[in-house]
Amino acid sequence: LLLLFVTWLLLRMRRLKLTLEEREGQLVVAREKAEESDMLKSAFLANMSHEIRTPLNAIVGFSSLMQSEELSQEERAEYCAIVVSNSEMLLTLLNDILDISSLECGKIRFNYASEDIVQICQHVMMTTAHTRQRGVEGRFACPVGSFMLTTDAHRLSQILINLLTNAGKFTSEGSITLGVEIDEERGEVLFSVADTGPGIPPDKQDLVFNRFEKLDGNKKKGTGLGLAICRQIAMIVGGRIWVDSAYTGGARFVFAHPIGIDPGGENREGGGFLPSEQRKSLFVNDAGQLVPEGK
Structure with missing residues (x-):
């Protein structure tokens, strides 16, 4: 009887050890996924700040230049075209971000x-x-x-x-x-x-x-x-x-x-x-x- 009890105890300890190792492996995978997610978020924000800043700088800069009374009609038309082009680029960027966010979150019709x-x-x-x-x-x-x-x-x-x-x-x-x-x-x-x-x-x-x-x-x-x-x-x-x-x-x-x-x-x-x-x-x-x- 004692031998059976010891055998059962050893088998149980082995199963517990295997379960513990499996849980540790799952924790490692979860930690790696969390770290990867954090890195992706940081990369996303870095890209976002660059992509948004570029057209915004052009819009603000050329809008300020257009206020000058010394500009010719040709220059004013050129600056206006640049502002419109960058505004469209910014709108496209925002639409794309909303689209991909909705698609990945499963919230889109x-x-x-x-x-x-x-x-x-x-x-x-x-x-x-x-x-x-x-x-x-x-x-x-x-x-x-x-x-x-x-x-x-x-x-x-x-x-x-x-x-x-x-x-x-x-x-x-x-x-x-x-x-x-x-x-x-x-x-x-x-x-x-x-x-x-x-x-x-x-x-x-x-x-x-x-x-x-x-x-x-x-x-x-x-x-x-x-x-x-x-x-x-x-x-x-x-x-x-x-x-x-x-x-x-x-x-x-x-x-x-x-x-x-x-x-x-x-x-x-x-x-x-x-x-x-x-x-x-x-x-x-x-x-x-x-x-x-x-x-």
């Missing part, structure tokens, strides 16, 4: 309906025409004249506009092509934006989707949030977005949007979508699930 994606793409091409540099051709390649897809038209347009605007910054000659491919077998529509710019190095292709990531430092205008927002939206609709490493003519981004009903969509982390012929308002709840309004 998605309005799904059956939409003609060809019309959406054509509208996006017209909307972004001014972002292309002089001499760069805008092309739209689609095998069909019309295709209905259950999607959030605003969020789909947001992804395409971000990709086309980004391509416009880096493409000084050649063309920018918005392509659509319908893959019935995989049950998805592939939207692609290909340019004839300098391209993206293979070791940087995953980094471009990080917040505030700029491959050229601060040489190009932008917040560094556009591609991060695209990735968040793609995840919520149950799709994917990536850089096509096989494309060598410049840079090519591909966004895969699911077609039709996804049986596991409602339970997928980050969302999914519910099919409906009529528009209904959906939102992401605290559990990261996409549900009808009022649920």
Whole structure:
């Protein structure tokens, strides 16, 4: 009997030791995550202060210069254009910050309906025409004249506009092509934006989707949030977005949007979508699930 008791005691002590080691490991992981979160917060605030200060300094500086009575009409118009440009940059930055914060916190509405994606793409091409540099051709390649897809038209347009605007910054000659491919077998529509710019190095292709990531430092205008927002939206609709490493003519981004009903969509982390012929308002709840309004 004593031997059994001692054996039981030793086994219990061993289990307690293993449990203690496991808890210690969990505490180490939690501490590392907390430290990483603190570092990300500090980096976010540092980037934010720089990104906001830059256009604000221009707005304040040139607004002060415009008060001078010695300015010519040409100078005044030039300074006014600079103020307007930086005001738009600041507004874009604030909108992007609000968008990515809402997406990551799961507090954003998605309005799904059956939409003609060809019309959406054509509208996006017209909307972004001014972002292309002089001499760069805008092309739209689609095998069909019309295709209905259950999607959030605003969020789909947001992804395409971000990709086309980004391509416009880096493409000084050649063309920018918005392509659509319908893959019935995989049950998805592939939207692609290909340019004839300098391209993206293979070791940087995953980094471009990080917040505030700029491959050229601060040489190009932008917040560094556009591609991060695209990735968040793609995840919520149950799709994917990536850089096509096989494309060598410049840079090519591909966004895969699911077609039709996804049986596991409602339970997928980050969302999914519910099919409906009529528009209904959906939102992401605290559990990261996409549900009808009022649920």
